[in-house]
Amino acid sequence: MDLKRWTHIVAVADRRSFIRAAEQVHLSQPALTRSIQAAEAELGLQLFDRGTNEVVTTPAGEFVVARARQLVFNSRCLERDVELYRSRSLGDTAFGVGPFPAATFLSQLMTGMRREFPGINLRVEISNWQLLLKRLVEEDIEFFVADTRDLPPDPNLYIRALHRQPGGFYVRADHPLAARKSVSLQQLWSHGVLSVRLPAGVRAALSRLLGLASPADLSLALECDDIELLKKVALASDSVLAAPHAAVEEEVAAGKLHPLEASDLPAQSSEMGVVTLRGRTPSPMAELIISRLPARG
Template structure:
């Protein structure tokens, strides 16, 4: 069976609709239907159940689709690698960053890239690791940089560690806690904490120190993937900001934010990593950006 037909099978498995899959592979619906029927006839297996609401893979289909997906992926990688080998030119790229890298080093990195390569187009998605992983697996971005502690083990992923980014808690100037030499976690939490989504390990440590029951949910006053938004909120009210030191260095130096010393709390830091698809050769521009990330190069 030719590769194009495998592509049709994978598209239908992903989209679960002949109409949507046909749009994805730029075919008419009847043409896609004929291609799937031909694939099933050639294999002697029914790959899909045609339900009333959506098309679902049969057990045989799931077995075949998993292998077809790898074939399609390898084919795209081969085409891309051949083109890179032929041209070896820097090209456009798209990648993702989590909230902490976006707030600490992204602006400086992108400014440097724009100065050095003004003719290159870059696309950066800022989000949590869950959504960035989805984009990576869909091959919509080449890599992403984020805290990798909660990243599920997956043989299709390759993770390169970056330096750790230490962080802490901060309040606005004039806050009731700002004059204290140290505060307890309970005192801090009573004012409401602003943070990105905390990794599972951090949530566990904080929940234990707060004396919460094992099955109790740790509550945040505001959870947001944009650290700049969190800073603005902290500067305008009495909530406590959790953030990496590098993200608030300017505000601390200007006396706008005050760091808190929290009694009994171990030092906290994010564990950043670069996540790529194993077996896929990054574009020259992607490799260049990765080489310039903090802790790389």
């Protein structure tokens, strides 16, 4: 039996009149009567006693109407929720971000989402791309944003490039290197470098410039995916912080961190991208978040 017929049954039970129920469901009285008769025939039950003054549900009708009422209610709720979902007013999502996105645009993005869509729930995992890829494959998150240079080639992954984030080296304002116009890579490394996990290509380039035998010989004073922790260590020690410019804008503007010019190092930037599973349709909220990420210029 289709949903419309269940709606007709509930309307007759509520209105206790075929005339009033027909007006409610926008049918003629004969058409509604035929619908109820067809329902009774299909169920093999008499649902209503047709009196002279009003229509009354039979015991079987009370049993059926109670369940039909719940069915109609759930259908209306579903229609409402689908419309809310379509308009992005409903639809929770979970996604992941690497350490650089977490330290640059994530805060502003999430603040905007919470202000615009207070009724939705978001879950954000901040980690390195290896763990985020695992979460994506397990379908625990819908997408992740991270440096994609070391991602293994996989036909099941779809990667959309984002805006590159240039980076550099920073020290506290009264650091011994802060007064120098330029410094060498060897000088940077002699003070100990703080960084997130470096992509393989970056490690290889740095190891060559430092004259190391292999990338495996390149050591970091502190390797951590938490940019905020790295900044705190740089501000309280002689260590050198490697980070995207956007992640340290406030500290540089406040005079707490000082950018260094590395004379023998070409300009560096991250290669950010949105990673999704190919063939999986993202939720409207996921699509909206992705559309607000800094696109590649």
